[in-house]
Amino acid sequence: MESATSHSWFFWAALSAVFAALTAIFAKVGIQGVDSDLATLVRTVIIVFVLTAFVWGAGKWSNPLQLPGKTWVFLTLSALATGASWVCYFRALQIGEASQVAPVDKFSLVLVAVFAFVFLGERPSGTGWLGIALVAAGVVVLALRR
Incomplete structure (x- = not known):
């Protein structure tokens, strides 16, 4: 029998999706009349303060200099990829519609599956690959809708 926490990944992933959706809406409104790169910097600085307070307040702080190389x-590498993603995302949001930009950004779901297959040895099931293909098709449909 699986423990109650074995499905907690889905709860956190679903919350991530909700917050990612809100990110697109809030950012689209927030970047009006503002350079998208500056907006990305402001957002990032706020994130640093919020996460520092969260880690400290949750008693999870430890010396990061003691982490393995x-x-x-x-x-x-993850931070650099995140930063590049955010810069591109905010620029796309500034010039495109949130309802088009966000789904194309979520093509990352397909790329994660492919990269996880190639680099991590993960093997989605047949239905898993079908779902990934449907996401890819959905991105294409949404991107070409106009």
Whole structure:
């Protein structure tokens, strides 16, 4: 029998989707008349303060300098990819419609599955690949709707 926490990933992933959706809406309104790169910087600084307070308040703070070198390398690569993604996302939001930009951005779901297959050895089921293909098709339909 699976524990109650074995499905907690879905709860957190669903919350992530809700917050990602709100991100697109709030950002679209917030970047009106503002350079998208500056807006990305402001958002990032706010995130740093909020996450620092959260980690500290939750009692999870430890010395980050004691993390293994491999952790630093891959967290740095992840941060660089995140930053590049945010810059591109905000620029796209500034010139496009949120209802088009966000779904195209979610093509990352397809790329994650492919990259996880190639680099991590993950093997989605047949229905998993079908779902991934449907997401890809949906992105194409939404991107070409006009």
